[in-house]
Amino acid sequence: MPSAKPSSSAAPPAGANPQPAADPPQRRPRGRPRKTAEDQDDGNRRRKLMDKAARLFLSKGYAATSTRDIAAAVGMHSGSPYYHFKSKSALLHAVMAEGMAEALQSQQLTLQALGDGASPREQLRVLVRHHFEILLGPRSGFIPVMLYEWRSLTAAQRKDVARIKDAYEADWMPALQGLARQGLLQAEPAVARLFIFGALNWSVSWYSPKKGLSLDALAEQAMALFTRAPAEGAHP
């Protein structure tokens, strides 16, 4: 299980006082302190809510996470998340939909960078490596929530997120079909895709970056398991 950080510093609900008594003397307009770029930027607070919520959703589950938990994790008071999201459900949906959209874009850039000349095997390797980055890399978090909280979405939300997810998965088919044509993949590509995503996605529940393999080594092992190496000196 993805062991969440040991309770990220249990932020006391008492928010920072707008005008701390022991403030170092700086020229500042009186009255309400000027909003810093960070405070002002609505998107920044919104993103922070999504980040902390994703972490909590992943470690405790969506239903077991209260909006108060989330508010406390970002240093807000209980009602304040509703300034950024109209409901807890909308927050979950935003995490999944925006996370999936970013993953899809990132994957397509990765494929473009690879170019057209790459072999199916090289295409798959790049896709696998990129997917591990999405799942387990330092900026990960949103996609694992999608994988494990699918049932917490409403039907309409599911349909919406599924559109992006389907596009993400569809991009794997050319590589798998190419490998099958070359005899390097034995299963039917459509079924292989399901099994392969399962194998990779499951890593969220057991992978630990500290001990064990790097993401590169993980991708290598996955390729070894799923595909056979091209025959020696075969140049079709």
Add this chain to the structure above:
Amino acid sequence: MPSAKPSSSAAPPAGANPQPAADPPQRRPRGRPRKTAEDQDDGNRRRKLMDKAARLFLSKGYAATSTRDIAAAVGMHSGSPYYHFKSKSALLHAVMAEGMAEALQSQQLTLQALGDGASPREQLRVLVRHHFEILLGPRSGFIPVMLYEWRSLTAAQRKDVARIKDAYEADWMPALQGLARQGLLQAEPAVARLFIFGALNWSVSWYSPKKGLSLDALAEQAMALFTRAPAEGAHP
């Protein structure tokens, strides 16, 4: 997602009257009706609670399922599940621990029936086919709950269930190591085991018995993906 049955007949909380007015005339002692074997057998009601609870835990999640949901699903009133389980958490643990114990026993019987002479490939095929039965077969339900609600267990419960789960998984190693020795499995056996369980376990989220492959066909596809066929006419 494993689409739960369309709300199993929303059992009205009004329990069956002990002495239905329109009872067919049968010789029966007056007063409280004699408990039938089914009513009497504590284990039977207990098992029914576990079955319905597992179905609900799987479709809605543990935290989103109330003990009242479960009671209603078996036709009990809200407080009655606590006659059989000391807490909601104990019910979840029972589902996982007893489900896992049954799965382990069933797997070991399957391996014993196969005998010692079987090739590693045949061993793995039998294990894969059996695991699909556990995950997707007509009597399935408990293990999928374990896979998707691990984080809802307390630390002590996790440790307890992990003991059985580890034994279940350990039984796969001889087959995987044998295949590796024969050059029919390219990845490291310990890593292959993690990937393979991921691939199989994930099927709970997409498999539908109606349309699509049989469990036999599924096992065949999995074997084709993970292992290479033994060389023609190779008799080591």
Add this chain to the structure above:
DNA sequence: CCTACCGATCGGTAGG
């Protein structure tokens, strides 16, 4: 984004 608050629901229990 905070304060103060509401109605609903939940896990659990006493007592029969």
Add this chain to the structure above:
DNA sequence: CCTACCGATCGGTAGG
């Protein structure tokens, strides 16, 4: 296993 109930918590909101 039912009845009646409790304290706690939760998602959400009005009003500032």
